[in-house]
Amino acid sequence: MAKPNRQTVRDLRRNSRRAVLQQLYFNGPMSRQALGPATGLSSGSISTIVAELVSEELVEDAGTVGSDGGRPRNLLRVSPGWAHLIGVDVGETRVRVELFDLGLTELARCEHPLERGGRDVASVVRHISEGVADVLARADVPAGPLLGVGVGVPGIVDRGSPGGAVVHGQTFGWDAVPLEALLRSAVALPDGARLFIENGAKTLGRAEMWFGGGRGVSDAAIVLFGSGVGACVVIGGTVLEGTHSSASEWGHTTVHVRGRRCRCGALGCLEAYAGAEALIQRWREAGARLDPGADEETALTALIAAAYPDDPGVAPDPVAVAVLEETAEYLGAGLSDLINLCNPERILLGGWAGLQLAPYIMDSVRRHATSYALRHPAERVVIEPGRLGPDAVTVGAATLPLADFFARGGRRDEPEGEDGVVPERAGWRAAAGLRP
Template structure:
């Protein structure tokens, strides 16, 4: 049996990270409360807190309300100690958002993309421009940036310098991290956008998700899933777990953007829904709108006004989606499935009753009865918030360094 011996430096790193995680969750907390929730002695807490106060990561934030005893000083994170960027590279939009140490959004830069603009260097240019513009507008020095997370479409191969493979964009092992950091030189972390969205759901649940198996269905132009197993992201051998949109729903079925046929994405992705509608009502204004969001909103509004064609198209979407979710229920036996992504949050409230009905039809009874199916409440910025969380988690893992703001060398 293998055993691991922790050095005093390892213990110090773990204690610092544990304390910071607890303060992130609590917002403001006393030393005694920290000791109780972290399972560390008061002496250890005193030493760790003293270090973090001296480094400027923590601040003392007034006194705890007293119930007759001596009031205790509260601790909180110093919002201005450093900042994180969260970037979502989506099919039609790139969002570059700046967050403070507590992950409160400060400012956002958006860049629209058209189908012909999906070249890697266009994405790199937008990210660099967004970061540079926000830092200049807010007069924040680059050395105050603790990290940047990117949620991207496609696969991220962590064994090959975080190369990005996005078949729908014809990206083959694009060294996105290297290309961006040729200009920015910021600690940079990449992962698939569905995984970063799953991080947001975990963050919203805080301590209640420790043992939870949960799936976040990312429904947009593309389709994917972020899988959480016992409170942690499940990534698989090659970090490609969650490519749910490319599970086969129909043998030799509709052509998918990945080049194969019958994928779930070819039936429930935004282009597929819009195409089905356009094929049946080519003479109507809803069918002519080239913007995917506007087109889907128009279809939804038509269905809500009892338009038979729109109702039929969305009913078919619920049918395919329900069958796809039933596969996830049978395979992973999750406690919850969250419908996320811009299509999931837009259509989810309307589709949810029918989706549940079809999931019940196709899933096994025992796992279905144990699964909640809900629409995510994490909002339209979930992708960029999740990317910032990715950067924050990596910052916390490295917090033992003497000066985290200045220690990274690229």
């Protein structure tokens, strides 16, 4: 039985503003005449909404474009300086905080290194709080126009708690951490600014789907290869998720029965073979001599240099080559599970370690992924590096308040409508190239 349409006039107006804003943001600059067919709204509605958005200075002129035999048409765009966004990447080795304008141009950044003993919740909350204040001060912008802060974290994000998002980061040493409540108490946010928490692999996926290699693709998997591995799965333009946001824990699927012990405590997880931490550990076990104090990025650079020396007179280290090839095979086998289960059109490999390794192992990863997967889905998938670089997690985190802003029709104080729109979901679908 069809559900009755309970949309109010406010809901309809909000949705119309959202449609116009999203078209201008993702496909602009555009003329008023082009907005009608793109949004399905009448010319009268477009004129009214555009006039409203221009009066609010949220939309501005962006020059003119000629028309066939007619008067030039004025172009419009979303004003990038109208508001600011902050994205936070809580990684395994550091907390990165970046401030963006509304067009997601970076205005300021800061990083706080995390030692193994500094992954406690209090330290991370302090780094985020200080980082938010720091980037606002560095860019010398007022806090008032801040739409919100998005935070990408390792682990499962449980939104079922009445106190806000709770994070279960087993490999991070976090057990049911009430991170949202802690951040709301510690971070000085202006009135109207919102706070969002999401798994880091999913924020990476959102960034790639909005602006990178996933743009225009309905079914995709975006892999975060850092100290560990995770994945964002997108089906039909929608992130595969639920209340507990656990689809990203692909790194803890079993690829070797009774295999190596993963840092989560289980045996044979993909992350025990393909994460940078495990990769370096296996190289050490094979005889590599590394400075005990070397961080993961330094150690991974040394491994690549040993396997692929710049000097043509230096022979590749066969042990380093073997470790990388084994990693490529395990990663390919893990990707074959995603291929068989989700039938993605595209798989993107991102994360700091994934981007660093991609030039050396990507061909091998593709070969192993397609050899382990079923032939039909393997033939339709494209596997390639992510396109947004190492800042993709923070960019994706910043899209969380941005998607919420769009879903509310570009109004900071707009409540959720009676149509049950979930702000993040509505903005996400449009950004993935689908009609809202």
